[in-house]
Amino acid sequence: MARMANVIILWHMHQPYYVNPVSDVAILPWVRLHAIKDYYDMVKILDFFPNMRVNFNLVPSLLVQIKQYVNKEITDTFLEYTKRDSHVLSERDKTFILKNFFLSKWDRLIKPYPRYQELYNKRGTMGSYEEIKEAVIHFSNQEIMDLQVWFNLSWFGAYYKQHDEGIKSLIAKGRDFTAKDKALVIEKQYEIMSLIIDKYKELQDRNQIECSTTPFYHPILPLICNTDVASESSSGIHLPEQFQHTEDARGQLIMAIKYFEEVFGKKPAGIWPAEGAVSDEAIQVIAETGISWIASDQDILRMTLQKQNKKMELSSINQFYTYEGKNNKCIDIVFRDKHISDKIGFDYKDWETDSAVDNLLATMESIVDNLEETPNMPLIPIILDGENAWEYYPNNGWDFLYKVYERLSSHRNIIPITISQYLKQNTQSKKRITSIYPGSWINNNFNIWIGHEEDNSAWDLLRKVRADLVQWQTMKEIGITISEEKRLDLAWKELYIAEGSDWNWWYGNDHSSKNDKEFDELYRQHLLNIYEILGIVAPNEVFVPIKKVSQTKPAKEISSIISPDIDGRVTDFYEWQGAGCYDTQKITDAYLEKNLINKFFYGYDESNIYLRVDFNNLLEYMSEDKDLSLIVYFLAPSQGKVRIPLAGNCSETFFYWNKGKKYELSESSSIISMFQRILELKVPIADIGAEKGSSFKFILAVEKQSKEIERWPIGNVVDFEIPKEMDLISNWIV
Known part of the structure; x- marks a missing residue:
């Protein structure tokens, strides 16, 4: 009899909360652009494969922003620059567009389109200040218009590029776009965003997919519970003053579960902790909410078994475990197959599509052939980001996924399944874990988010602001007005946003991007908003940048004392010369x-x-x-x-x-x-x-x-x- 196994595929969909609630403007466009490129296509493709079963983890901070776009409650800076009439743009407007409207993967989103590549070459491929300054002079109004359109048009996913007549006609037209063409691009973006959440709900209701969630603003739950836990997976790490607020971890979980139920009509069965990060305390908090299952990384299992003097077997990850915590609170946990998941995330993009699909299926078949008999059906857990990989693949990964789903839908030995379906069908007792090694799916530790001087400064600032918020709340406990209650709710929302993982992702020397300053500014803006909402003075630290390497320098330092006349005019050429x-x-x-x-x-x-x-x-x-x-x-x-x-x-x-x-x-x-x-x-x-x-x-x-x-x-x-x-x-x- 041929051996069989289930395959669990879980795509994690996440974007940080880019919106400044004070202005209702998102500083970056990635929610909107990944929505039209990935979030719709990833679920739409399943219409072609009704026998395919897939899991999606949808972070509330992402869903909230999609709904806000659809309801026209928010915009983003890039969208506003897209809308502007190319004939009346200022020099600064053009500078912004020429700097930022090539923020795309060159070989997948620029090179395939001759006009977009032509504009890229004319702007300068390095995008330096000198290149852009020169380009501003030489770019015509029509070229700016074409750039406004192509930046947005190139980000559409494969499905709309292949099936929507309006998008197809614009791609075929290629150049000399009009205001009407640009309006159509924006209209189609809103059309796709309006379809996304309903599409996931549709496939969930017909049991083709299972949707799970993450604590609301994607915090690293173990660090919210207790930052000192980082020393258990990184000996000698330099930590900030302890931040220990299990109540915040619980609050973010309860908010996420409640919001998920509002959107999808039922509570989620599972949680993907942000970055697969776990600790005993974090899992205990999750288990207390009634969640049935969570997932983490293969290396967390390896270190957990090592901690218990047990050996990691080849088949150790091909099964669920039951975590048994305090007060007999139990929760099922699965650990992703790191090798297969990372091959999809980082390697297959450079392979010829058929070879990549063949290799993936052969790898899974080899696992199945070598599995031992177990009380429950063996499983192959594939878990990774559902949006970031595809811009590196030809045709945004559509051809790769289409062929993978086609093969799995008819495979006799490898059966795709949702996680809750698997747990319902496999009820035999599972191996038990009573303590877990604390860490994330990145190097099985927390070093991305804590330990560096900048990371620790962010934690120290968060702790201080939270203490000020609690102090204000305590002072108002007796006789608080309805208006003050509303302000208090807004202030806690800002704090929860600041607890998200993405801010510290960009602090330290682990990662950097062209938007480091923006992330730093927005993190501190959320904290500053708390003081403005409560009507109290913010501490100086909120105004001081944390990201040291990206600090803006003055164009000129003070060179001498000055004594200008205060008349609103440049009275004398030299009066501001030394400033x-x-x-x-x-x-x-x-x-x-x-x-x-x-x-x-x-x-x-x-x-x-x-x-x-x-x-x-x-x-x-x-x-x-x-x-x-x-x-x-x-x-x-x-x-x-x-x-x-x-x-x-x-x-x-x-x-x-x-x-x-x-x-x-x-x-x-x-x-x-x-x-x-x-x-x-x-x-x-x-x-x-x-x-x-x-x-x-x-x-x-x-x-x-x-x-x-x-x-x-x-x-x-x-x-x-x-x-x-x-x-x-x-x-x-x-």
């Missing part, structure tokens, strides 16, 4: 959709700090937006802020001191400002508690209707020292 300067036009990034501040200058003399702000079309903004303010946050030597309403000549200023976590308006400020062509500001050193020899730190922000819409400098704070001796000669840089 430091940040040029925001050279800081092209995805964090902001547009910026009002063009440049700003800063300096000092014996008695005052001076600030000059050059705006982009301020008068035009004033006519459109009646509630704009410039905010100058003083971070050192003492905390305070100046608010300047951007109206008229901007001569009205309000100075606030930090008084016990509350800003209080000063009645005796001597600060003056004036706007004519530029905005100039004079702040007496005595007014802000500064002394000669002290360090002075500040940042700028623009608020619209009391909501921050931009902050400078991105990825840094302005920091200079006021000399003890005001020596006009020694302070010059020659």
